[in-house]
Amino acid sequence: MTTRNAQTTTPAPDRAEQGSHHWVLTLVLPGRAAATQYGTLTPAPGATRYDTFLTIRQYVVDEYPELTGATVVFFALEANQL
Structure with missing residues (x-):
């Protein structure tokens, strides 16, 4: 099985450059491949959590x-705030 992880090799962008939300998604094809990706985004106005999930999943695929x-x-x- 191949595992791929997105890793940042540069400092995190300034807060103003980051999206309003932070996400993490892991996809697996059992016994064949896996990928964990993460990032930030600002959902479109009126977007639902499901809409945003589909957008992120498509990005990873x-x-x-x-x-x-x-x-x-x-x-x-x-x-994306503490």
Whole structure:
């Protein structure tokens, strides 16, 4: 099984450059591949959590086309503030 993790090699952007929400998504094709990605985004006005989930999932699949049809094993979407 191949595991891929997105890793930042540069300092985090200034707060003004970050989105309003932070997300983490893990997709798995059992025995074949897995990917965990994370980032920030600002959902479109009126977007639902489901809309945002679909947008993020498509982003990850675009990065790793072999994960088309993969199972979601983890998803988190939280406000990007402490």
